[in-house]
Amino acid sequence: MVWSWRRGRPSARRLGVFLAVVFLILFLRYRLSLSESMYPPSGFDWSKQQLRYPINESDMSRPPQGPLQNLQRVQYRFQRAAFVPDARTKSRRDAVRDAFLRCWKSYTEHALPHDELMPVSLTGKDTFGGWAATMVDALDTLLIMDLKDEFRAMLPLVGALDWANTPLTSINVFETTIRYLGGMLSAYDLSGEPVILQKAIELGDLLYVAFDTPNHMPPFWFDFRDAKKGTQQAGTSDPSASPCSLSLEFTRLSQLTGDIRYFDAIERIKHFLERTQDTTQLPGLWPVFIDFAREDPTRSADFSLGAQADSLYEYLPKMSALLGGRDPAYEKMYRSAMAAAEKHILFRPMLPGGDDILFSGNARVRDKEAADGGVDTIPEGQHLGCFVGGMFGLGGKLFGIKSHVETAERLTRGCMWAYASFPTGIMPEVFGMLSCPSLDGCAWDEDRWDSEKKHPKGFKHVRDPRYILRPEAIESVFLLYRMTGKAEYQEAAWRMFTAIQDATATERANSAIMDVTVESSNATTKLDSMESFWMAETLKYFYLIFSPPDLVSLDEFVFNTEAHPFRRPDR
Template identity: 45%
Template sequence: MPLARKRLIIPAFILTFVIYILFDDIDLDGPPPDYPPDFPPGHPPNYPPNHHPDRRPIPEVELDEPVHWHKLHEQYPVKEFIALPSDTPSKPIPRIQYDFPKEDASDRKQRLDRQAAVKEAFLHAWTGYKEHAWLKDEVSPISGKFVNSFSGWAASLVDTLDTLLIMGLDDEFQRALEAIEDIDFTTTADQTINVFETTIRYMGGFMAAYDLSDGKYPILLKKAQEVGEFVYGAFDTPNRMHVARWKWKESLRGTPLRASQKTLLAEVGSLSVEFTRLTQLTGDPKYFDAIQRVTDHLEKAQSKTGIPGLWPMTVDLENLDFVKDSQFTLGGMADSTYEYLPKEHLLLGGHTEQYRRLYEATVNPIKENLLFRPMTFDKADILFSGTRIGKHMYYEAQHLTCFIGGMFGIGAKIFDRPEDLNTARKLVDGCIWAYDVMPTGLMPEIFTLSACDSLNECVWDEQTWLRGLRKGSRNNDVSDAAMRQMAVAEHLPPGMTKVTDTRYILRPEAIESVFIMYRITGDKALQDAAWRMFTSIEKMTRTEIAHAGIQDVRYTDTAKLDKMESFWMAETLKYFYLIFSEPDLISLDDYVLSTEAHPFKRVA
């Protein structure tokens, strides 16, 4: 994404390249929005590998090995910890889930058949991981090799522990449980630790399995503490703001830390749920204290940014400057900071109103500045979220932003905002639409749309769509007929103007929100939509070994990518399984699902 504060094109490109160099292995980044319409032709998007796409480790200079992390004397110790809030909530948190009636026999059979198909797909992927990449981070689903994208601590195994429990795969869980004894979280060959990824995949994976097994296996909490103790070292800075990309071996050598002047928003505010749960489970206040200090600064800055109520995509944590960047998005590089506001309120049992204040302050600015209704030939009443840079709005949808429907749905229920439930449903329906209109039945990573003038009313105007096609076209012939022919050739349905990133990489965000909306409304049409999504994914991504992302969702003969992220088993297949489960399995009134779909028990 162009990240320049100015609206000049060349500075925007330069800053985009700088972000690529700095952040190219991040989970949170989705590719940037489309270039401004006047970006020089012949310059293809320079997307970083991305919470979740195609991550590649940065080559690093090896230091002396082996090196093991151990507890250090802190250079900037906390004098007094902020305690978990314990005030009685003003009123109980409202229920989230629909009061499901007893299902009839035919509905039950269909649901169980679908659930069984999801479980079979999971076992196929899990078996491929076991046979080809056991105790490694990820299996390569075509070549049968493995990659260590997350410090080599068996990311797929740890990330998937709770899925094994949810699916009742007890023997597989016991084998995984025995294997985690061999994972040493005090050392890695990686020179830089991605604190966010380590927290959500490893710490979150262990704690969720501990919660789901009712504390039966103490090793799970022990391992979560090992991870927590390690990443807590990244908070030893003068202002106690963490270093998101932490050169941990330099800390061992005594080099002082300073928070970065360019930290992605998603890495700023997306540790709260995991760190809070670790304090709740262990009684150690330092983890909650660490993230609460971050939240307090987010609250102080919230009304002072370029769009009051929202935070920009990058922030200066060293100087606590939240106004430098003029880019605002709910997509990659920002997403889970917003997602965690209602979820942290739930996890804390409503014992503080801070997260309600933070969330409610975002809602209207999101609606007014980021949401848009696409102009479609069938006048579909759907919504997407775009990106705003300064005064310019980019009507570009990302698969990553599909989490917003679920976020709005949960917020509508727990904060008694019934009017937001309609917005939530339109956002969910938008992502379903994006799956249904593609020949493969799969939503692209990123695509642009013609936008309506209003969120509520829209009239189809072919000329507006054709103008949008011309902006993204490199054809010499830009006549109406040529644009219509191009749209047919590139499988662009009326209203869609360009597919900026054509891949599908096994992402969970769409089914996540479909699942949440189903649990909120009980609408069986959402189960049918989920089934269409699942069967398309299974058809297009299955390999002999596991499942693979695909290169271009517009073509059914597209190439497969030799990559299967751990979130395929940890998130995507888990949500598909749960939408076809009994509604009391991982009830949203009993658990909080993290950004990695790890269920943590809610406290009273």
């Protein structure tokens, strides 16, 4: 406490603040203890697991404290009219909400407590431990869509979750963190329901044991038997995104509970990233696969912002936001990584109309000593890579990098253009393009395009023509709308939503489809799959882009990679 000695006692204002904080802590502890008495804990208490490689509390890193740093405003300063949607915008938002409710009803009737609904056969399946992944993943969507009755109906099921009750012998650390832990932390941030935090802490304690390895790097798969025996090892060729995309969730759990163990665990990964960023074969970027056991990122020559690496980069500006700008390491790593990405990963397609759009591709280091630099940019795009526009926009806004916001718009318009290029109005999972030698563009060369393959002009191949209800394109469209205020992004979102509905709707829900290149939406083949991110991410972003901009403001929240908003430090 800070004392005011002018009258020999604490200032009344500061004393009031102090007492209010003490009351709040005691109140939250009371509510949590009440929740624990109402809902039984999981069958195995991982917080009591004896660790093979324990860390003394005195050696642990704590979340940075002190004044918030000068992160800049993210959201556009909307006019007052935007906070009262017109009839057309409201009807579009209602259409998205209706689509969500249709899927939610089918899931709760035909699949719950399984992880996912099979939307054609109307049965349930378990893909992520059997802990009702879709329910947990969509809790915050229920709150955002003001479906309070549906949310309250799920609380007893959340309270009954038993992280020890699974037929699996191991779980995916990354997916469990972003879907389950992220989903519960966000739902708690939005609701304050103590049972949700109780279950998040239980799961956090389970996941924390994954860091009990000789170098405290978690494995890709958390094997329960190895963990209990103390024989876990970090992987020798794991996706770089897996251990390097746990930081938002573990940090938020530390912020909410005051338990520094979770933050300390991911802080060690941050130090690894800092230490190795300039040692890789493509300095500034980390390869898609890394030997985490030896902490050696130098052996792989393949780099990407897409699958297997994506959220490593996404979390750099997001961690800066969640920490209130107090740790400059994340901005420094972001700037260095994006400089390398602009040089070697981003590409501009060669198009007949010369559209000024960009995509995120891949890079392979061929020969570092070659006269041309020895790095090949591979112009292969992914639907998964469409998040990159939003990431550039967020970094550009937070750190005041105007050129990154411009790049973000070019990337986001690239994905909007790709959606519109196919007969179904949806872009495919993986595709190759004809590229220009630089981001400045080039003239169309008809001879380079193989018309025999019957792809839209500009495309070389469509290696994976599926659409699996992914959110990354609408994610960036939503974020760029909130950052720029441009109505064109709302219009693009509506076209995307109607195209997806036309092509993926089943009798009772929505399904992934086999091929977006078929001649019409009526000809799509349904794959009987509806991953939890459809209701956790895709429909949430569609709903938010047609909602008042103060609903989950980007200046108050930061989204994890599963679209779960975490509350940022109060300015």
